[in-house]
Amino acid sequence: MSxxxxxxxVLAAIAIFSAISMLVSxxxxxxxxxxxxxxxTIAVIFLLLNAPFLAMxxxxxxxxxxxxxxxxxxxxxxxxxAAKGKSLSWQPPIAxxxxxxxxxxxxxxxxxxxxxxxxxxxxxxETYGSPASIGKLLFNFxxxxxxxxxxxxxxxxxxxxxxxxxxxx
Amino acid sequence: xxxxxxxxxxxxxxxxxLGVLGVLxxxxxxxxxxxxxxxxxSANLAFITFARAFEAHTGQVLVFFVIAVAAAEVAIGxxxxxxxxxxxxxxxxxxxxxxxx
Numbered sequence: 001m002s003x004x005x006x007x008x009x010v011l012a013a014i015a016i017f018s019a020i021s022m023l024v025s026x027x028x029x030x031x032x033x034x035x036x037x038x039x040x041t042i043a044v045i046f047l048l049l050n051a052p053f054l055a056m057x058x059x060x061x062x063x064x065x066x067x068x069x070x071x072x073x074x075x076x077x078x079x080x081x082a083a084k085g086k087s088l089s090w091q092p093p094i095a096x097x098x099x100x101x102x103x104x105x106x107x108x109x110x111x112x113x114x115x116x117x118x119x120x121x122x123x124x125x126e127t128y129g130s131p132a133s134i135g136k137l138l139f140n141f142x143x144x145x146x147x148x149x150x151x152x153x154x155x156x157x158x159x160x161x162x163x164x165x166x167x168x169x
Numbered sequence: 170x171x172x173x174x175x176x177x178x179x180x181x182x183x184x185x186x187l188g189v190l191g192v193l194x195x196x197x198x199x200x201x202x203x204x205x206x207x208x209x210x211s212a213n214l215a216f217i218t219f220a221r222a223f224e225a226h227t228g229q230v231l232v233f234f235v236i237a238v239a240a241a242e243v244a245i246g247x248x249x250x251x252x253x254x255x256x257x258x259x260x261x262x263x264x265x266x267x268x269x270x
Contacts, residue, residue: 008172012180019187019207028199035203038184042210045180048172049221054213054232061236066206066243073247074199077254095193099186106182110175118174118222128224137226138233149237156241164248166255 004048011048015041028074032067039063050129177218184211198253198260202246209239 015038022034039062046055127133138146184207191204213232220228254260 004172008176012176015180016183016187019184022200022203022207023187023191023195028197031200031203035206038207039210042214045177045214046217049177049217051217051220051229051232054217054229054236057233057236058213061240062206062210066240069243069247070199070203073251076251077199077260092194095190099190099193102189103183103186106186107179110178110182114175124171124221124224129221129226129229133226134229134233137230142230145234149234152241153237156244160244160248163245164251 008045008048011041011045015045029071032070032074035070036063036067039067050124052129053131053134171221174218174222178215181211181215181218184208184214196262198250198262198265199247201262202243202250205246206239206243209235 018034018038018041022031022038025031025034039058043055043058043063046052046058188204188206188208188211191207192201195201195204213235216228216232216235220226220232250260253265257264259265
């Protein structure tokens with residue numbers, strides 16, 4: 001087994017563990033911290049997959065900016081209101097069961113029908129995934145979507161300010 | 170030797186299903202939003218896996234756009250949660266039933 005594969009299994013174990021911990025944590029601050037751990041492990045997997053630019057974007061935007069926003073709102077709303085009202089008691093077991101079925105379906109397709117969907121990987125060229133080539137694609141062929149993204153972020157900013165603003169008569 | 174594509178896709182699928190599970194069983198709307206982030210992230214992982222498998226950069230560029238949209242979505246979602254909390258005093262999804270007939 002190669003070093004890469006061992007590293008991948010360790011990272012996958014951490015990612016799945018942190019995702020499950022995020023789901024079961026009673027305190028939302030812990031949930032957010034486990035989600036940061038998950039994003040960081042995924043960023044390292046991105047590095048293994050020849051995507052260094054996206055690994056850095058993942059760390060700065062996801063684990064940095066987005067999770068700070070989450071933590072800020074959790075703190076703003078006074079950490080945790082424990083759920084008072086009882087929720088539907090039959091729902092969680094069925095949700096877990098159906099999620100298990102969905103996972104098995106995914107695994108079936110990825111392991112037994114892989115010749116239908118996956119190409120065989122030969123050796124990957126040295127320059128694949130370099131930030132320079134991503135940038136060239138982004139600023140040539142995808143220039144218009146890239147510029148539209150800035151409008152999207154502006155709209156989101158204005159919308160967030162309007163929605164979260166206190167009503168003044 | 171590289172990591173087999175189907176291992177990566179299975180990890181992505183498992184993370185996606187955990188995100189679905191979070192939306193289904195948690196009642197705290199902030200944690201539900203975090204689960205949606207988890208799902209988006211697992212989709213990104215699948216994008217990058219396929220980008221490597223086909224040796225095409227387009228998948229990686231798309232992930233960049235997905236991250237930008239996720240940032241916008243979180244900003245709007247959290248401000249909605251803040252404004253719902255101001256009017257209802259709770260972030261529990263079960264408490265938000267004003268439109269129920």
